[in-house]
Amino acid sequence: MATISTRDLSHLPEVSRLEKLLQSLAMLDAIVCPEWEYRYYSFNAKWGKGERMGSMRNGSGDDFFALFNAYGCFLKGFEHECKVASMPELCSQLYEGVPAQFKGGVTEPAFSPENVTFCLWRAKDASKWDHANVKLPKGNDPDGSAYLLSPLDGDPETYCDFAGEYYEMEVDPDLVTAIYEHRPLTKSMALELNADADWKDLKADAKEIAYTL
Template sequence: MATISTQDLSQLPGVAKLEALLQSLAMLEAILCPEWEYRYYSFNAKWGKGERMGSMRNGSGDEFFALFNKYGCFLKGYEHECQFAKRPELGSQLYEGVPQPLKGGVTEPAFSPENVTFCLWRAADGSHWEHADFKLPKGKDPDGSAYLLSHLDGNPETYCQFAEEYYEVEVDPEIVAAIYEHQPLTKPMATGLNADADWKDIKADAKRSLTRCRA
């Protein structure tokens, strides 16, 4: 399977599936990492009127933000060590062509619009992801997109491997798969991933991300 990047976006899920995936990732993070500021993924189902937002921050300066609305999805990322990061004057070019209904993402202060190494968008009924027409610098991952988007292949095993590396814990792949499928989250599922999980807090996080949850 090809690595997801701006050079090959064929494996990046469509808008609805990407939103569901980011909800699942945020829920897994809420279970494994109670402290919000240390979570890798988060999701806010009430970001703005008619808007939802999923994000990734690794604590080292790398991040992406995905803004969802009825038109589709705007996704911008920043990888601080890639070649594009060393040429901030190119940033504005990456936003060229963003459809008007998604341009709120370009100017949203919370997304640090001045920090961008790649930008993608797709209409809800669109057949493919789009980006500005420009020539990438030479290199294996010149804009950091492969590094930041690699977890978004929709494969639960990808998250299991990530959790083992990032949190240094082994997680039950069946529970991860169930959360990927948006099965109702139960307390045994949560404690099956983290024995110290606070069920009250997790229910609050599930409400924030609109993930189904039951005691």
């Protein structure tokens, strides 16, 4: 798994690829974990007018929210045990420089804007991700970004390892790859991944995620 953090964002996918990846992760979680409240990843293709939102919540107080619109992507995260989490004076600084097109993400109550340890953004036509020029405390992962962002390396094996650890399930790497590549999901694919999957519910999940069946 490639390390992705605010110190090195070169392995974080560009905007359109990140959006597709978060859709894939949400679709996989919907198959592997029928109970929505226990899922790690989710995606709402109709979050707002012209907006889509991908998120991660690990149930232990850590999360990230990625807001996609016509301009690009805004992503903010919170890792509750990192050094920055205990430095509230840095919170407002992390939002400095956020383009006006993403200001809604900074104030969105559902994103818990007061809980932030890192914040990124990227316009669709930009060559790289950007973030505020904030001096972070010393340490291996002071803002928790490596912990929360490294799973977004685009490698299907990363999800296979995650499912084994988090859901205690072995998933077929070929099927995970197919969903990473956004191949249409079929009932047989879903049942191969999880024999207990409910196809009717998954069709509703796919509609919310905007994943093709």
